[in-house]
Amino acid sequence: MGKGKFPNWWGGFEIPTGSCARWEIGPFLMWIQRNEEDWTVTRERHSDPFRDHCEVEIPADPPPTREGSHTEPQTGLHAGTLGEPEPPQRYAALEGSRTVYIAPAHADRPVVITPEQSFSLPPRRTVHLFVSLPLWLQFRDEPGGVPLIDDPLFRPSDTWHGPNTRVGQVCYASRTRAAFAPIGRLPHRIVTPFEVRNRSEKDLKVERIKLPTPHLSVLVDDDGGLWTEAVIFEQPAGTDPPDVRIEPEVMNGPKNLELLSGPRTRMEKKFVWHAFGDFFANGW
Amino acid sequence: MDELLKSINLHGVLTPDRIAAISRALVVLLVGFVLARFGTSAIGRAIESRAGGPETLVLRRLVRYTLYSLVIATAAHQLGFNLGVLLGAAGVLTVALGFASQTSASNLISGLFLIAERPFVVGDVVTVESVTGEVLSIDLLSTKIRTFNNLFVRVPNEQIIKSNVTNLTRFPIRRADIQIGVAYKEDMVRVERLLREIAANNPLAMEEPAPLLIFQGFGDSALLYQFSVWGETAKFLELRNSIQRDLKRVFDEEGIEIPFPHRSIYTGSVTDPFPIRIVQESAGPVAAAPGSPSPADPRPPEPAG
Numbered sequence: 001m002g003k004g005k006f007p008n009w010w011g012g013f014e015i016p017t018g019s020c021a022r023w024e025i026g027p028f029l030m031w032i033q034r035n036e037e038d039w040t041v042t043r044e045r046h047s048d049p050f051r052d053h054c055e056v057e058i059p060a061d062p063p064p065t066r067e068g069s070h071t072e073p074q075t076g077l078h079a080g081t082l083g084e085p086e087p088p089q090r091y092a093a094l095e096g097s098r099t100v101y102i103a104p105a106h107a108d109r110p111v112v113i114t115p116e117q118s119f120s121l122p123p124r125r126t127v128h129l130f131v132s133l134p135l136w137l138q139f140r141d142e143p144g145g146v147p148l149i150d151d152p153l154f155r156p157s158d159t160w161h162g163p164n165t166r167v168g169q170v171c172y173a174s175r176t177r178a179a180f181a182p183i184g185r186l187p188h189r190i191v192t193p194f195e196v197r198n199r200s201e202k203d204l205k206v207e208r209i210k211l212p213t214p215h216l217s218v219l220v221d222d223d224g225g226l227w228t229e230a231v232i233f234e235q236p237a238g239t240d241p242p243d244v245r246i247e248p249e250v251m252n253g254p255k256n257l258e259l260l261s262g263p264r265t266r267m268e269k270k271f272v273w274h275a276f277g278d279f280f281a282n283g284w
Numbered sequence: 285m286d287e288l289l290k291s292i293n294l295h296g297v298l299t300p301d302r303i304a305a306i307s308r309a310l311v312v313l314l315v316g317f318v319l320a321r322f323g324t325s326a327i328g329r330a331i332e333s334r335a336g337g338p339e340t341l342v343l344r345r346l347v348r349y350t351l352y353s354l355v356i357a358t359a360a361h362q363l364g365f366n367l368g369v370l371l372g373a374a375g376v377l378t379v380a381l382g383f384a385s386q387t388s389a390s391n392l393i394s395g396l397f398l399i400a401e402r403p404f405v406v407g408d409v410v411t412v413e414s415v416t417g418e419v420l421s422i423d424l425l426s427t428k429i430r431t432f433n434n435l436f437v438r439v440p441n442e443q444i445i446k447s448n449v450t451n452l453t454r455f456p457i458r459r460a461d462i463q464i465g466v467a468y469k470e471d472m473v474r475v476e477r478l479l480r481e482i483a484a485n486n487p488l489a490m491e492e493p494a495p496l497l498i499f500q501g502f503g504d505s506a507l508l509y510q511f512s513v514w515g516e517t518a519k520f521l522e523l524r525n526s527i528q529r530d531l532k533r534v535f536d537e538e539g540i541e542i543p544f545p546h547r548s549i550y551t552g553s554v555t556d557p558f559p560i561r562i563v564q565e566s567a568g569p570v571a572a573a574p575g576s577p578s579p580a581d582p583r584p585p586e587p588a589g
Contacts, residue, residue: 157488
């Protein structure tokens with residue numbers, strides 16, 4: 001159990017045979033049943049992306065059987081298409097394994113954040129910002145094994161990042177306030193501090209920023225808050241593309257951080273220059 | 285030996301020189317084919333490492349047949365054939381064959397153009413005239429396509445070169461254009477806001493490029509819109525289905541009417557008015573227009589006019 005606002009939903013949890021465990025992490029609900037030979041996983045999603053409830057229950061009642069085609073009444077515009085029921089999935093269990101390992105992970109693609117209000121950075125200035133990013137959940141039945149489930153806790157919208165519709169990369173989109181101070185916690189999101197340095201002689205307009213999320217780790221502070229390493233964007237003088245670095249320290253954030261999950265992919269310097277040359281998009 | 289040749293009446297034909305020539309030709313053929321096979325593999329590997337794709341297969345075949353032709357020509361030379369005469373005859377034969385196989389030659393040349401131009405590669409989903417499916421192979425004469433209902437279609441390369449080819453999977457993102465009509469009574473500003481919110485709430489609909497909303501005009505029965513959303517090509521069908529499902533659901537929830545075609549029917553001044561029948565639930569006096577059946581009469585009214 002974490003000391004902070006929400007209980008820790010990650011770690012190892014023992015589920016005896018014939019029992020069920022239940023996770024409720026923001027808009028994401030999951031039941032894991034340990035049967036004789038398999039794990040049965042049932043998932044549901046609330047339609048509110050800002051739901052801040054977090055609960056882990058072991059043992060728990062088995063998932064309710066829903067009648068009709070929807071897991072919950074879908075009303076208004078905020079009922080997303082992923083609110084539809086997902087059929088339970090069974091995974092052959094490791095013999096003798098009674099423990100599930102739940103871990104937070106980053107998105108499997110870069111996340112393009114769009115500040116609600118774009119801002120300009122005058123020449124030779126630096127700004128520190130905090131954004132919250134969507135988290136994924138990984139479920140394993142052996143430590144370090146292949147995840148049986150690797151799912152977003154709330155599926156962000158897709159977006160495209162590139163100079164035109166032929167060249168670019170499919171990313172996830174996230175609207176953010178891009179706050180100048182640490183932001184409030186949600187159990188299904190992670191905070192990334194980043195710094196933008198403008199070394200050029202021109203204003204740098206920050207409209208959309210592609211964060212290299214698959215290269216970031218998940219860190220946890222003493223209160224159970226989830227953080228990533230800091231990301232530094234530096235616009236050099238001249239016409240060179242921005243330099244992107246991942247700093248192991250979390251700037252302006254908590255100091256005692258423990259590593260929960262490593263990055264999905266390691267960042268290579270060459271890769272950074274070629275793949276992340278266009279961080280500051282200027283619209284279409 | 286002489287006895288044997290005499291016995292099969294080949295004494296004048298198979299002289300020792302000829303036997304030596306035939307032996308040399310056989311050796312050339314044997315060694316040549318083996319070398320040609322090795323050469324084709326080596327050249328094929330070199331091409332594959334540099335180019336890859338469907339042209340590798342065709343280039344390998346081209347190299348193989350060229351080498352085989354050289355081997356056969358060399359063997360023929362060993363047998364004493366005059367290659368100049370042979371080539372001359374081959375030229376005449378080629379012209380004759382060319383006339384006879386214009387279509388095949390055209391397909392062959394079209395195939396080479398296709399390989400050079402690369403409008404699609406194996407695995408792409410293309411539409412050629414009325415055929416849509418996945419490209420299985422691009423050969424010298426034809427391109428093989430598997431349609432989505434699992435039919436095998438052989439399209440001659442000449443036809444592909446001549447007609448419009450649409451590659452549906454060339455680019456990583458695609459736009460789904462949805463045509464929609466709403467009733468004339470609806471508030472257009474509200475409808476447009478709802479459409480934008482539907483796109484914003486569908487995770488498969490891309491935020492950038494932003495969804496596009498085009499008012500198409502005043503239709504016969506509805507205000508016509510084109511609602512265009514971008515999505516990943518690999519999830520195109522999922523996007524198109526889900527966005528239309530969302531659209532119907534939200535319009536139903538918000539009371540926006542998607543109208544059926546409306547028809548206003550006028551009888552005109554030269555026709556009699558339509559018969560009108562007034563039916564009351566409770567038993568009471570019933571007023572009927574002249575010519576219309578009484579409520580007790582189940583027969584349909586006579587057609588007007």
